[in-house]
Amino acid sequence: MSEIHVRGLRALQGEVLIQGSKNAVLPMMAAAVLHKGTTVLVNVPRIQDVFCMMGILEYIGCVCTLDQGILTINAQHIKENRLPSERVKRMRSSIILLGALVGRTGEAYTGYPGGCSIGKRPIDFHLKALEKLGVSIREEDGCLEAKADELKGGIIEFPFPSVGATENALLAAVVADGITEIRGAAMEPEIQSFCSFLESMGAKVKGQGTSCIKVEGVKSFHDTCFFVPGDRIVAGTYLAAAMAGKGQVRLKGVPACHLSAVIRELKNMGGDLEEEENGLILTMDRQILPADIVTGPYPDFPTDLQSPFLSLMCVADGISNMEETIFEGRFETAQELRKMGAVIEEKENKAAIKGKRALWGCHVAAPDLRGGAALIVAGLSAEGTTIVSGCRHIERGYEDICRDLQMLGAEVYRKV
Structure with a gap:
């Protein structure tokens, strides 16, 4: 079974072309x-x-x-x-x-x-x-x-x-x-x-x-x-990864107008975003701020990005809140994040996340497609190495997440 290894606490720099949706x-x-x-x-x-x-x-x-x-x-x-x-x-x-x-x-x-x-x-x-x-x-x-x-x-x-x-x-x-x-x-x-x-x-x-x-x-x-237009969920995942890893990244091939709710929350969490004709630039060089996010049908915050942003909240400076209104099983990722030191309290469709400056790397398993990507996001902000198994879930929606994040300077690779 293949695994994805992620070494954290490395600032991300560069640009990447977003795959089709x-x-x-x-x-x-x-x-x-x-x-x-x-x-x-x-x-x-x-x-x-x-x-x-x-x-x-x-x-x-x-x-x-x-x-x-x-x-x-x-x-x-x-x-x-x-x-x-x-x-x-x-x-x-x-x-x-x-x-x-x-x-x-x-x-x-x-x-x-x-x-x-x-x-x-x-x-x-x-x-x-x-x-x-x-x-x-x-x-x-x-x-x-x-x-x-x-x-x-x-x-x-x-x-x-x-x-x-x-x-x-x-x-x-x-x-x-x-x-x-x-x-x-x-x-x-x-x-x-x-x-x-x-x-x-x-x-x-x-x-x-x-x-x-x-x-x-x-x-x-x-x-x-x-x-086929660029995948806004992949773009949102990489934006969360860039926030977690700090630095400056440019995403190409995705309309910024498709990410309005995501951009709003990233700005609320301290990110500096510049929209381009067919992409955007994120600069993050400060402590991540806590946020209160409620998922919902478009144009609200997308449920497919709830898990990656849950990871981001785990390293924010304060208490964040996430409310899931679409799928009741989206918080399965929280159990894996706790293995990395995350402090998450769940009640029905809501989660309160007490942020900290860094998680710690360990062996975790992808519970689903977006949850697997979220664990990679968490690994980028963790001390040491995070090993993510269950990569078959991630491959359902990400063409090559390791390749893309490597283009941004991340130390992430797949091991068979």
């Missing part, structure tokens, strides 16, 4: 199924979730090639509408293929999706949204069967803005007969990019970036080539 590219890959032709995606990260989705697409009949960050998907022939259970269990995002396959073939079969263990994350919103468009759904022996003789536009109202459910609704709505109105839609930058991608295929979508998206169904799509 995991959460943007996966629904685009699913949408390629709707088109009986070729889809080309540029700036695609070489991460395990992308490879897993490629495997699923190839299983159902697509031809996929990924070379130098360019992913080509030919979905002319779909031969299978049953998703492979072993791959579905490995990735949460596989559920969005339900809407795509129903939209293409009229039926789809899948088991329940897997991914990180960070909470219950029910898929009720996904299924109810599809039912509003005429999909009948039946469950038997842990398998979901979705069928629709004809998809028809309708009104979908989400009681809470779910990114995945919004994507599934869009995938079915773009081929449904008539107009679909999605109320309470997620407003994340990844949704905005996804809608722009669908438009590049020939879909008719209005209102992206707002809580109400309107879609007029179309009969067919055309070939497209689309650039």
Whole structure:
């Protein structure tokens, strides 16, 4: 089993190009199924979730090639509408293929999706949204069967803005007969990019970036080539790492406007940030200040960055508070941070963190994707060497976190 070794208390300097967005590219890959032709995606990260989705697409009949960050998907022939259970269990995002396959073939079969263990994350919103468009759904022996003789536009109202459910609704709505109105839609930058991608295929979508998206169904799509934006969660992770390691770093290839809530909190914690056209510069040369952060749907602070910022709070000068409103299992990282000397008190969905000047290196295990990255952030601000096991989680969303942090001067490397 591979491990990541991190030597702490070294100031970071330099610049790094941020990889393409995991959460943007996966629904685009699913949408390629709707088109009986070729889809080309540029700036695609070489991460395990992308490879897993490629495997699923190839299983159902697509031809996929990924070379130098360019992913080509030919979905002319779909031969299978049953998703492979072993791959579905490995990735949460596989559920969005339900809407795509129903939209293409009229039926789809899948088991329940897997991914990180960070909470219950029910898929009720996904299924109810599809039912509003005429999909009948039946469950038997842990398998979901979705069928629709004809998809028809309708009104979908989400009681809470779910990114995945919004994507599934869009995938079915773009081929449904008539107009679909999605109320309470997620407003994340990844949704905005996804809608722009669908438009590049020939879909008719209005209102992206707002809580109400309107879609007029179309009969067919055309070939497209689309650039995947930089990953704001990877960027936020590296900003937390730069704060923990001090120094000055420049991140390129990610719109600063996608990180407004993150930038605000970093400034509150003492960071000096300068926004550029397609990136930003962080300078940190003082003691980290405590913060009070509440996660929430965009434009609030992203839940995917809760764990890295929890690590940052552990070395702040005072008491910080973190409230998690999305996933109840996000505080699993706290148990590993305590091994490094962190003082964290949890109560339900809240955590109080008593900061200190430095943690100490030890052997810890990544509980999930973002938690693994958070432990690397903690290692950068710890005395001695931190060894992080469970690297398979980190590889699901970070193309090469060691390479990127090494470019910023960090002493971090992977050991097999």
